[in-house]
Amino acid sequence: MIRFTFRVSLFLLFFLLLSPSRSFSVSPRPVVYPNRSKQLSWRPRAFIYEGFLTDEECDHLISIAKSELKRSAVADNLSGKSKLSTVRTSSGMFISKGKDPIIVGIEDKIAAWTFLPKENGEDIQVLRYEHGQKYDPHYDYFSDKVNIARGGHRIATVLMYLSDVAKGGETVFPRAEKSQHRGERAEDDDLSECGRQGIAVKPRRGDALLFFSLHPDATTDENSLHAGCPVIEGEKWSATKWIHVDSFDKTVGSQGNCTDENESCQRWAALGECTRNPEYMVGTAELPGYCRRSCNVC
Numbered sequence: 001m002i003r004f005t006f007r008v009s010l011f012l013l014f015f016l017l018l019s020p021s022r023s024f025s026v027s028p029r030p031v032v033y034p035n036r037s038k039q040l041s042w043r044p045r046a047f048i049y050e051g052f053l054t055d056e057e058c059d060h061l062i063s064i065a066k067s068e069l070k071r072s073a074v075a076d077n078l079s080g081k082s083k084l085s086t087v088r089t090s091s092g093m094f095i096s097k098g099k100d101p102i103i104v105g106i107e108d109k110i111a112a113w114t115f116l117p118k119e120n121g122e123d124i125q126v127l128r129y130e131h132g133q134k135y136d137p138h139y140d141y142f143s144d145k146v147n148i149a150r151g152g153h154r155i156a157t158v159l160m161y162l163s164d165v166a167k168g169g170e171t172v173f174p175r176a177e178k179s180q181h182r183g184e185r186a187e188d189d190d191l192s193e194c195g196r197q198g199i200a201v202k203p204r205r206g207d208a209l210l211f212f213s214l215h216p217d218a219t220t221d222e223n224s225l226h227a228g229c230p231v232i233e234g235e236k237w238s239a240t241k242w243i244h245v246d247s248f249d250k251t252v253g254s255q256g257n258c259t260d261e262n263e264s265c266q267r268w269a270a271l272g273e274c275t276r277n278p279e280y281m282v283g284t285a286e287l288p289g290y291c292r293r294s295c296n297v298c
């Protein structure tokens with residue numbers, strides 16, 4: 001489950017003062033080099049790919065997230081629904097699939113690296129962690145019916161680091177089995193207290209982490225428990241692609257008309273509420289949610 005308790009007001013204020021600069025150029029056809037992907041652990045199956053994203057791709061993801069945040073902050077203000085900002089207390093933004101050629105290129109690379117089709121992926125989520133912010137240990141798979149109605153279980157996650165972090169902010173797998181992994185990643189000295197609680201990946205701009213939440217036999221892998229350690233110094237930007245066992249684009253069997261029941265549905269969907277608050281947004285076959293259209297489930 002995605003549960004954030006992020007403090008965001010300063011964050012928003014910060015972005016309101018920035019005007020997003022959008023320098024736009026099309027990347028060449030993406031190429032994946034399997035020899036850059038290194039195994040981190042077998043339990044869970046986790047791999048690191050150094051230099052997965054170019055500087056341009058990292059900057060592009062960050063700049064889209066910044067401009068979306070700015071837009072939504074303004075929309076909130078216009079509607080006067082300040083209450084909403086607690087719902088969205090923002091963790092981050094989702095970038096719709098295939099939004100532009102650079103995003104397409106990133107999604108192509110992810111599919112090529114993971115051997116998992118693009119349509120099985122959710123929209124990329126970009127997150128910013130400020131000092132002290134963290135993501136407590138959690139699984140990326142769900143166990144409730146609502147969340148697996150669309151695309152089935154999450155099988156894998158690709159976590160891309162968009163910034164270097166001076167201290168802290170590691171991704172740590174506290175239950176990973178330490179094989180004779182060569183410890184060629186960060187030296188322990190480099191790791192925060194939290195990062196030493198398991199196998200840790202120190203965020204490095206452009207690197208990507210791939211791990212599987214399901215065993216090869218499709219049962220859930222409890223060793224895939226992971227956390228985002230508190231950022232001690234600097235800030236951390238990351239982009240996540242969750243990948244399901246089945247198409248995430250395919251519409252779930254719908255009944256009745258495909259409509260949104262609230263004028264804010266589109267905006268909520270863009271803010272990630274379909275995933276964060278599926279009971280309300282998506283609902284079930286018996287009890288349809290309020291934003292089925294915007295959540296692409298009909």
Ligand SMILES: *[C@@H]1O[C@H](CO)[C@@H](O)[C@H](O)[C@H]1NC(C)=O
Pocket residue numbers: 033035036
């Ligand atoms: C990885 O493979 C590419 C393409 O075959 C090659 O150009 C590159 O030198 C290789 N890199 C390493 C570190 O082996």
Ligand SMILES: *[C@@H]1O[C@H](CO)[C@@H](O)[C@H](O)[C@H]1NC(C)=O
Pocket residue numbers: 016074077
């Ligand atoms: C938000 O609304 C208030 C009151 O209408 C206004 O004074 C303020 O300038 C607005 N802020 C932004 C960022 O638009």
Ligand SMILES: *[C@@H]1O[C@H](CO)[C@@H](O)[C@H](O)[C@H]1NC(C)=O
Pocket residue numbers: 255256257
């Ligand atoms: C769907 O929309 C049509 C036309 O607007 C309407 O006649 C029909 O009653 C609606 N059906 C449901 C289940 O809402």
Ligand SMILES: *[C@@H]1O[C@H](CO)[C@@H](O)[C@H](O)[C@H]1NC(C)=O
Pocket residue numbers: 261262263264
């Ligand atoms: C839409 O949702 C808001 C916030 O929950 C609520 O105040 C409003 O009444 C809803 N509008 C409709 C048409 O249901």
